[in-house]
Amino acid sequence: xxxxxxxxxxxxxxxxxxxxxxxxxxxxxxxxxxxxxxxxxxxxxxxxxxxxxxxxxxxxxxxxxxxxxxxxxxxxxxxxxxxxxxxxxxxxxxxxxxxxxxxxxxxxxxxxxxxxxxxxxxxxxxxxxxxxxxxxxxxxxxxxxxxxxxxxxxxxxxxxxxxxxxxxxxxxxxxxxxxxxxxxxxxxxxxxxxxxxxxxxxxxxxxxxxxxxxxxxxxxxxxxxxxxxxxxxxxxxxxxxxxxxxxxxxxxxxxxxxxxxxxxxxxxxxxxxxxxxxxxxxxxxxxxxxxxxxxxxxxxxxxxxxxxxxxxxxxxxxxxxxxxxxxxxxxxxxxxxxxxxxxxxxxxxxxxxxxxxxxxxxxxxxxxxxxxxxxxxx
Numbered sequence: 001x002x003x004x005x006x007x008x009x010x011x012x013x014x015x016x017x018x019x020x021x022x023x024x025x026x027x028x029x030x031x032x033x034x035x036x037x038x039x040x041x042x043x044x045x046x047x048x049x050x051x052x053x054x055x056x057x058x059x060x061x062x063x064x065x066x067x068x069x070x071x072x073x074x075x076x077x078x079x080x081x082x083x084x085x086x087x088x089x090x091x092x093x094x095x096x097x098x099x100x101x102x103x104x105x106x107x108x109x110x111x112x113x114x115x116x117x118x119x120x121x122x123x124x125x126x127x128x129x130x131x132x133x134x135x136x137x138x139x140x141x142x143x144x145x146x147x148x149x150x151x152x153x154x155x156x157x158x159x160x161x162x163x164x165x166x167x168x169x170x171x172x173x174x175x176x177x178x179x180x181x182x183x184x185x186x187x188x189x190x191x192x193x194x195x196x197x198x199x200x201x202x203x204x205x206x207x208x209x210x211x212x213x214x215x216x217x218x219x220x221x222x223x224x225x226x227x228x229x230x231x232x233x234x235x236x237x238x239x240x241x242x243x244x245x246x247x248x249x250x251x252x253x254x255x256x257x258x259x260x261x262x263x264x265x266x267x268x269x270x271x272x273x274x275x276x277x278x279x280x281x282x283x284x285x286x287x288x289x290x291x292x293x294x295x296x297x298x299x300x301x302x303x304x305x306x307x308x309x310x311x312x313x314x315x316x317x318x319x320x321x322x323x324x325x326x327x328x329x330x331x332x333x334x335x336x337x338x339x340x341x342x343x344x345x346x347x348x349x350x351x352x353x354x355x356x357x358x359x360x361x362x363x364x365x366x367x368x369x370x371x372x373x374x375x376x377x378x
Contacts, residue, residue: 025103034076043121048129052147056106060121063111073098150296197266198245206237208332231328246270254325261309268300274366281364301338306346322353344370
């Protein structure tokens with residue numbers, strides 16, 4: 001289905017303004033000609049028209065003689081603005097990278113001893129281009145929207161297509177899929193799920209059935225009961241309006257074990273100052289031990305979950321079943337919203353049931369009060 005010869009940059013001439021500008025800059029400065037001994041290919045978002053403001057020109061190369069490659073990079077590009085060269089070994093593979101500014105573009109030249117068409121950057125791009133051709137323009141715009149929020153390209157595709165596991169690896173698995181299977185995915189999860197509280201509260205009752213997409217954790221041996229299975233099978237969920245369109249009150253009943261009332265507030269729609277503190281708490285340094293690639297700031301679909309009223313109607317295994325019931329509630333909310341915020345003072349009475357949540361939540365402070373933010377990072 002994909003007939004573009006990416007090694008020939010002339011395809012950019014029939015593209016949008018950014019693609020044409022990229023072609024002119026690369027040709028004017030003879031970048032691909034200089035790199036020709038290393039079979040360079042332009043990859044990334046610009047070739048497939050999902051770039052956003054500030055997107056790089058990413059050029060991959062096949063390199064075996066790194067000394068010669070370094071000499072070439074330094075001799076040809078060191079006088080360009082912001083030139084920097086790095087040389088690392090990752091997973092026993094040597095990788096050399098040069099970054100610099102070329103007219104309006106940031107450029108990254110990346111070399112490793114792997115044929116360019118076998119490198120993940122190229123494979124990801126070809127897969128993504130195929131997906132974009134099979135889906136409609138709306139999908140392309142959703143990819144851009146996620147990227148503007150801070151998502152990397154592959155996690156954005158994985159989120160929209162509901163791919164499980166490491167997004168970089170799961171996207172590579174799509175390479176072997178037939179077109180029919182890709183089309184059948186229909187990218188339902190993100191577009192249908194992330195919503196506003198005022199839209200969510202249009203329904204008074206919800207049902208959250210059991211399926212593998214709803215189950216975040218399993219326990220025990222293979223074949224044992226799935227986490228929260230009993231609550232997916234036996235529950236009721238009621239929604240009532242709050243003090244304004246951005247607030248709603250929820251009532252959950254789980255089997256005959258527990259009930260929970262809580263209030264949700266759409267922080268995005270409220271333009272809450274809490275959002276600034278959330279954004280400031282995100283770790284962007286990839287070398288930081290606590291860095292998480294999918295920990296990004298969501299500009300919409302962020303809700304504060306507060307004012308819990310929790311009742312227990314069982315006397316044995318309360319912690320076990322309470323943990324599963326809270327997991328059920330959490331999974332339900334993440335089906336409709338992108339990120340949950342918990343005020344620490346509001347969850348003190350139910351912390352015992354949040355042992356599957358708090359270890360993965362990110363702490364931050366607002367007006368000297370402790371909060372936790374949580375999303376599905378997988």
